[in-house]
Amino acid sequence: MMKLVWKRIRKYALAAVVALGAGCGLFLIGTGDAFADEVIWEPVGGAGFSAGEAYDPSLFVYNGTPYVAYVEGNVNTVTVKKYNGSSWETVGSPIMPASWATAGYTSVYVYNGTPYVAYRDGFNSSKVTVQLFNGSSWVPVGSAGFSANYSEFISLYVDNGTPYVSYKDYGNASKASVMKYNGSSWETVGSAGFSAGEVYGTSLKVDNGTPYVSYQDVANSSKATVMKYNGSSWETVGSAGFTPGRADFTPLYIDEGIPYVAYTDFSNGRKATVQKYNGSGWETVGSAGFSANSADYPSLFVDNGTPYIAFRDGANSLKATVMKYNGSGWETVGAPGFSAGATELVSLDVYDGIPYVLYKDAANGSKVTLMKLKFTVSYDGNGSTGGAVPTDGSGYDKNANATVLGNSGNLAKTGYTFAGWNTAADGNGTSYAPGDSVNVGATGVRLYAKWTVNNYAVTYDSNGATSGAAPAGGSYPYNSVITLPGAGSMVRTGYTFAGWNTAANGSGTNYAAGSTYTIGAAPATLYAKWTINQYTVTFNTDGGSPVSNQTINYGAAVAQPANPTKTGHTFAGWYTDAGLTTAYNFSTPIGAANFTLYAKWDVNSYTITYNGNGNESGSVPSNGSHSYNSSVTVPGNSGALAKTGYSFAGWNTSADGSGTNYAESASFTMGAANVTLYAKWTINSYTVTYDGNGATSGSAPSGGSHEYNTVVAVSGNAGGLAKTGYTFAGWNTEANGSGTVYDASDTFPIGAADVTLYAQWTINSYELTYDGNGETSGSAPSRGEYEFGSSVTVPGNAGDLAKTGHTFAGWNTAANGGGTDYAAGSTYTVGASDATLYAKWTVNQYTVSFDSGGGTPVSNQPIDYGSTATEPAAPTKTGYTFAGWYTDADLTAAYDFASPIGAADLTLYAK
Known part of the structure; x- marks a missing residue:
């Protein structure tokens, strides 16, 4: 059977890689547990079986025997152990590079029973060394430290006895290299450093002599790349960097010639993704990112077409989880997060359909622990209604026998007797009695309680x-x-x-x-x-409210019902006969027949009361008592009822007039209640009139008719009423202003009489101002403010007003003197506007005398101030020629007749 285990990286070597992917989520996709409730994970040979903290653990299961390799952290030795069926035993002695050297990146492989281990050899400059166990000791395969330089991410595969290793080759720019042992020495497969750039996490698989390598390809954005050696060179399988995003931890497996790669998928929240090569490209197996949360350290195995993956599960406190693809989706194998605590460096192998998982176990001092899937026998109460099913806490190997337990939990089922166990809930399977043996097979067993009906x-x-x-x-x-x-x-x-x-x-x-x-x-x-048996008692209420029949058990008493009611009547009891002669006793037991009871009624009398309903004088008619349904005649206003602002309009059954109206002498039938008839009052209306009250122009607002006691808004001066010398000041109920004052929009309630509102006028005051009207000295009298039509005594020239060339001559209403003159002490009547009285000035005249200096005489000229003198005809003087007029006797200043005359007499001298 061909197989590959991708060997784990050392924690400190990939700390940066792991840190970059921390914190992403994971979601389980699938149908649930692969083996339902009949499987458990159990440690092989006890949890934490290494001597101390372990690094770089690697797993290989050979013919059912697990082999593990790891670095003992306390002594830096490479240790290989196998499980002998009862305990872990060291294969040979630990490989000790040197006390000062550090080993790492172990990868174990067992071929035909011979264990091989590859590791980074700190004793040999951290190059690659491969050793095999010859039955008594570990011996190097070829030379120790055969790689060109420092190495990391070592993966070992032995193909038909030929060892191959892949690794990150620091002697070739940290690219990927593959070497194989040719029987005498290690040789490079193809070119050394054949990848496009630096790599992380190489994983090697050899399929029918063809090496395949997967890795994280730094040259392609840290995506995954798979290459194979075609006999002459390395070629890319599909596209380089075929994953959608960064891919960490890229274990490779080849099943029936089909390459599979698992990885931590950064494009899907660091969840797990598996892809396979279909001959033309890489396709996703199931859904991408199928784990529930982050999936670190994924390890891949494909068992006869069924992919398995183990990983550190971010959804389960970093514990170990195994999932497999069932053909339609990914499902967990056993319980998710089955390890005792957090894990690192998870390694998976499957033998005979049974998964094994190796990991560094934080719950056990970071030692290594190997878990194996085992099968269980579970018990089902199968409809039990009491007690508890027995529990077999053991896990069994495939096809092992287990002893069937008894009904130790006192299972019980109502109406049945316990009769042992059966493999089918309906009892049509195989029956087992307590103490029998049952084979767990390859799926585990569920036994159902068998019940015999009573x-x-x-x-x-x-x-x-x-x-x-x-x-x-x-x-x-x-x-x-x-x-x-x-x-x-x-x-x-x-x-x-x-x-x-x-x-x-x-x-x-x-x-x-x-x-x-x-x-x-x-x-x-x-x-x-x-x-x-029951009998019916019927109640005849004779027009009263109905009373329900009673169905009474034979020999029981009738329950006395609530008294019925009848308009205008009082209930007087139940009688056994329609003639109302024999009263019924409700304590008498009923006989064996139906019967009827009859109601007796007395007619009622009711009072009519008259209410003045707010009257302010007069009296209401006398009250009276009348039998129900009798006819009553309504009186008139015999007591002369009166109410201010209202007229009496008959009677009504409601105080607010919303009831029934009754006029004087009307009649009505007495009802089944006392009646009060309220005086009905019709509200009166009164007129509001507006009076201009001496207005000289405009019009008063229109008046109106308003109901008594309604609120009226007072109108403004909408008609533009005006009165000379006065200002409109609202309205008053008296023409002389001695009544109530109302402004526009004020409101008042209408009384019980017509109302006239008189315009109210406020006399205006006007300002009288005195103007010096061109004075050159002195001051005008002070101005004053006076009511319209008042008389003002006009002052004299108290401020000694003076104007050059003029004489003060009183006052005038116009500056040019064209208005009305007012002498000092006269009376001025104030008009309906401000006024100014201007000083009135009379221009002075001055005499221009002509001194002809012995010549012919020239007549004097009287000239108004500011006017020009008229140049006279030139005088004559014997023996002289007239040479002009001068203002001085010395004849030095010639006179210009175009100059206005000053405010003094003037003598001109002939020259």
Whole structure:
């Protein structure tokens, strides 16, 4: 049988690789446990069998004998052990490279009973060494340390006696190399360092002389690559880096020429994925990422077409889990996470259909533990209703015999007797008695409790019959169904047969004659059930409220019902006759016949009361008493009832007028209750009128009619009422403003009279201002504010206003003097706007005299201030020529007649 075990890497060598993949999830895909409840995982030769902490454990099962190789961490030796059936024994002596050297990357293989082990040889520069056990000692195969340089990830395979090894070759740029032993020396298969770049985790398989190697391919984004040697060179199987993403731990197996690769799938949350090569490409076996959580250290074995994978299970506290592909999905083999604690460096082998799993066991001092799948005998109560099934805690090898246990847990099943065990729940399998031997086969055994049904008696009891006999009983199997008989000849006076009951007092389960009865797990007595005869008592209420008939057991008393009611009447008891002569006694037992009881009634009288309903004066009519259903005449307002703002409008049965109206002298039929008739009042309406009250323009708002006591919103000055010299100030109930003041939108309730609202006017005040009107000195009188129409005494020139060339002449309403003049002390009447009185100025005149200096005289000119003098005709003087007018006698300053005259007389001198 061809097989391959991918050898594990040392923890410290791949710490970085593991760390990069930590923390991803895992999901189990499949149908459940491969072997249901009939398998368990058991340690082979005890858990933690190495001397101390172990590194790089490797597993090979040869003809049912497990071999393991590992590095003893406390002494750095390579140790190979095998299980001899009862204990672990060391194969030869531990291989001791040197006290100072460190071994690693062990890979064990057994060929024709000869164990081989490959390892990194610290004594030989950490190169590869392969040794075989010759029956007495370990001897090197060829030269020790035969690789070119430092090595890692060593995988050993022996093909027809020829050892092959693959490894990471530090002598060739950390690429993959494969060497084989040719009988005298180690030779390179193809080229050394044949991979595209650096590799991690080489796994070697030789199929009919053709070596295959899988590895994590750094040159292809750390995806998985598989290569094979075609006789002359290494070629890629399918595509290089064929996995969808990074692939860690890439164990290889070849089954019937088909390569399989498992790996930790970083594109699927570091879960487990298995792919196989179909001749043209790599396809996924089942679903990608089929584990429940992260799957580290995967180890692969394909057993006759069935892939198995073991791994450290992130979904189960890093314990070991084994899964297999069942053709449609991945399922766990036994319980998931079956190891005692966390694991590292998991290695899987399958022999004769039985998986073995080797791992570094954190629960046992990080020593190595080998687990083997074993088979169990389990017991099923098969419908038991009490007790417990026995437990066989042992695991058995394939096809081993086990001793069948007895009913130690006192299993019980209602209505049955325990009769041993059977391999089928329906009892159609093989039966076993306690102490028999049973073969566990290749799947384990489940034994079902076997039960024999019991028989139980059924007896019939006449239960008080006054004549006749009960039917005969019988014995029947538990849970069988019988048909129950009728009364036969049984009779009970005053009763009717009504079937059977499981209790004499009828408190059990009822069964009708002819019905079916299921036999229970104990003898049973069925008692005749008798129904007492009943009679009907009918109640005639003579038009009153109905009273339900009573069905009364023979000899019992009638229950006195609640008194019926009848409109306008009082109930006066029950009588046995329609003529109401004999009262009925409810304590009398009923006779053997139906009968009727008759109600007796007395007619009622009721009072009519009159209510003024808010009247403020007058009196209501007198009350009266009247028999139910008699006719009553309604009086009028005989007591002169009155209510402010309302008019009397008759009577009503409700205070709010929502009842029935009755006018004076109307009649009504007296009902079955006292009646109060309330005065009905019709509310009056009153008019609201608005008065402009002296307005000089605009219009008052329209008034309106409003019901008494309703709230009216006061209108604003919507019609633009105006009064000269006044401002509109709302409304008042009096023209002189002495009443109630209302602003626009104020509200008031309508009283019991019409209302007039008068516009209210506030007299305006206006400002009177005095303006100096061009004065050149002095000040105008202070301004003042005065009510419209008031008289103001006009002041004089108290502020000594002055204007060059002018004389103050009083005041005028226009600056240009075109308005109304007001002398000092006169009266000014304030108008309906602000006003300004302007100082009135009279321009002064000055005399221009002409001194002709002995010439002909020139007439003087009176000139208004600021005007220009008229140049006169030139004077004459004998012997002289006139040379112009001058302002000074010295004739130095010629006069310009275009210049305005100043505020003084002027003399001009002829030159």
